[in-house]
């Protein structure tokens with residue numbers, strides 16, 4: 178079983194067990210860490226976090242809330258991003 182950890186900078190804010198199929202924002206609720214969301218459908222970018230470790234797939238056709246350069250910096254969307262295995266995320270966007 179994997180672990181989803183939420184950090185801000187070097188500070189660990191919370192962690193929770195990975196539940197397959199659940200989004201990062203939902204894992205945040207379980208961990209007691211609020212990921213701000215708005216559209217919850219990949220459009221607005223409000224829920225953007227930074228993937229530090231592990232894997233969160235992005236759709237082949239990027240949703241409006243993401244673009245190539247920031248994805249390379251680790252940007253993912255909490256509302257639609259589903260972790261596979263252990264992940265560490267910073268709750269702030271990469272830039």
Ligand code: FES
Pocket residue numbers: 213214215216217218219220221222223224225242254255256257
């Ligand atoms: S809440 Fe709008 S992209 Fe996630």
